[in-house]
Amino acid sequence: MRLTRCVAVALFALMLLPTLSVASTQESAAASGRESSIVVSELFVSPNNLVSNETSQNVYGAVDWNADGEYGKYSDQFIEIWNNGATPVDVSDWQLSVSSGSPPCQLAWNTTIPADGRISVFSADSGILLSYFDGDTVTISDDTGAAMDSMSYPAKDSWYGQSYVEDSNGELQKVTP
Numbered sequence: 001m002r003l004t005r006c007v008a009v010a011l012f013a014l015m016l017l018p019t020l021s022v023a024s025t026q027e028s029a030a031a032s033g034r035e036s037s038i039v040v041s042e043l044f045v046s047p048n049n050l051v052s053n054e055t056s057q058n059v060y061g062a063v064d065w066n067a068d069g070e071y072g073k074y075s076d077q078f079i080e081i082w083n084n085g086a087t088p089v090d091v092s093d094w095q096l097s098v099s100s101g102s103p104p105c106q107l108a109w110n111t112t113i114p115a116d117g118r119i120s121v122f123s124a125d126s127g128i129l130l131s132y133f134d135g136d137t138v139t140i141s142d143d144t145g146a147a148m149d150s151m152s153y154p155a156k157d158s159w160y161g162q163s164y165v166e167d168s169n170g171e172l173q174k175v176t177p
Contacts, residue, residue, distance in 0.1 A: 037085025038094075040138050040151040041118065044078045044163040044177050045130045063161070065177065068124055077123040077130050078177075079138055083113035093143040096121060099152075100131035132158055 044065070065076040079096055083089050090112045097104035105126035113119055123129055130136050135155035141147050153164045153172060162174040 036148040037083055037087075038089055038091060038113065038140060039082050039084060039149040040079060040140055041082035041084075042078075042080035042120075042163050042165050042175075042177065043130060043136075043138060043151060043153060044076070044080075045136075045153065045158040046132055046160045046162070065120075065122070070124065074129070075122065075124040077128075078120045079126075079128065079130075080118055080120045081113065081140060082118045083115060086115050088112050088114045088117075091140075091142075094148075095141045095143075095145075096126065096128060097139050097141065098128055098130065099137040099139075100129075100134050102128045104128075132156065 063076070064070065065078060068075055070076070081091070081096075091107050092109045092111050094107045094111075095104050096107070105121065105128050107121070111119070121128070130138070130153075133155055135153055135157070137150050137152040139147050139150040151164070151166060158164065158174070161176065163177045164172050165175050167173050
């Protein structure tokens, strides 16, 4: 009788184990932001070129978006990441990657995006170049490698000085950054 009761308790505990594991996984996912309140919110593919070759004047309306003194795609292209959630999300060691072949960029340790906050990752810092000629898909993945969000844009479509954002229907729109 005692053996039967022990077996019954053990079987009951084994039946509860998956329930407890799922609940704790969901709680830890929510606590770590894994429910993906982090999205790729803006892509700036074609910054205006630097200056006139003849006069070295800024005649093309170029903007030095990251204030490093350089103009153009090797400096001022950027990927904006938005935390559209209600709590801060630690994105330390998360990774940005593109389909066109630039090496991926790991986000810095101790990087937290506040609720409804945004960060911009510039090509000058990340080494990621967005391809005007081929189009691209930009993906942000968490520190386990799971893709959290992505945004794609077509080849030969961007306008100088305009960036891509998605509207509420997921359609690309061109806007001034």
